[in-house]
Amino acid sequence: MEIKKILWPTDLSKCSEESMPQLTSLAEKYGATVYVLYVAEDLAHHKSWYGDFDLSHINKIVEWEKEKATERQQEICQKHLEDCAPFRRHIAVGDPAKKILDFIGKEGIDMVVMCRKGEKGNFDMGGVAQKVVSNSPVPVVMIPSAP
Amino acid sequence: MYKRILFSTCMTEYCGHVFTFVLNMAKENNAKLWIYHGLGRLNLNEEETNRKIAEAEAHVKEVYGNKLVDKALDDYMINVSDGDIVSEITKLARNAKIDVIVMGTATKSPIAAGEDIRVGPLGQVTTNTILWSPCPVLVVPPALVPGLTRR
Numbered sequence: 320m321e322i323k324k325i326l327w328p329t330d331l332s333k334c335s336e337e338s339m340p341q342l343t344s345l346a347e348k349y350g351a352t353v354y355v356l357y358v359a360e361d362l363a364h365h366k367s368w369y370g371d372f373d374l375s376h377i378n379k380i381v382e383w384e385k386e387k388a389t390e391r392q393q394e395i396c397q398k399h400l401e402d403c404a405p406f407r408r409h410i411a412v413g414d415p416a417k418k419i420l421d422f423i424g425k426e427g428i429d430m431v432v433m434c435r436k437g438e439k440g441n442f443d444m445g446g447v448a449q450k451v452v453s454n455s456p457v458p459v460v461m462i463p464s465a466p
Numbered sequence: 467m468y469k470r471i472l473f474s475t476c477m478t479e480y481c482g483h484v485f486t487f488v489l490n491m492a493k494e495n496n497a498k499l500w501i502y503h504g505l506g507r508l509n510l511n512e513e514e515t516n517r518k519i520a521e522a523e524a525h526v527k528e529v530y531g532n533k534l535v536d537k538a539l540d541d542y543m544i545n546v547s548d549g550d551i552v553s554e555i556t557k558l559a560r561n562a563k564i565d566v567i568v569m570g571t572a573t574k575s576p577i578a579a580g581e582d583i584r585v586g587p588l589g590q591v592t593t594n595t596i597l598w599s600p601c602p603v604l605v606v607p608p609a610l611v612p613g614l615t616r617r
Binding site: 320341344345348435449452453455456457458459460461462463 | 571588597602604606
């Protein structure tokens, strides 16, 4: 079982941070690189539903989100990953589940580690987690979140 | 890393492939392996229930026994029970202090060469095990089964 690339898709929430102990243990055990992926929602796709509007506002919001996500990603990686595993940070814009599945194929990921529930936590299992685990071509480790 | 692994099986061919993955994982981690097969709610009397469980245990040994011998994995236990499968899995995971549960995506997963690897909705047992499990759940996709068509 060769695991050299582990993907940690995260919404940068406290919930997803709970998967860190598992993630770092797996990365250390297999000497794997951790790929940290945050996917920002593509707000521009709403455009066609409601008619024309100034796209520059949307772009400004998406840029702001990417900037803040980069800061938070850096903070989490410094706190948890710097001393135990090599890591790479990525930010994408689009549908989270689709982007995660695309990323798995594009980067040749060997395993995915994710929390079963995201920040919103409205449902028992997050919609993104469910789509990823149903369609992932590689093993997915689902980490239970604290109740 | 993982010292106590629970493999939950529905005894399909797909589970056979997942079992190969689990064996490698158990060997690499020098872990103890629990093999669990749930029969569901049987609605039978005690004698018939015990007979069903004994038969299922023998079937599990017959199907997985050779692979265990080939891998020289001695530290394992076979558990078969009736009752709600998800409750039984989570109860076993809690009682045996399992580090990780390993299972497939769904009983009706594609398995024949040439079939598309895409599965339908995640199976009920897997979904509910992920929801109620006290430990991480590792889901092995049909895409790892040799011969299946990749997207």
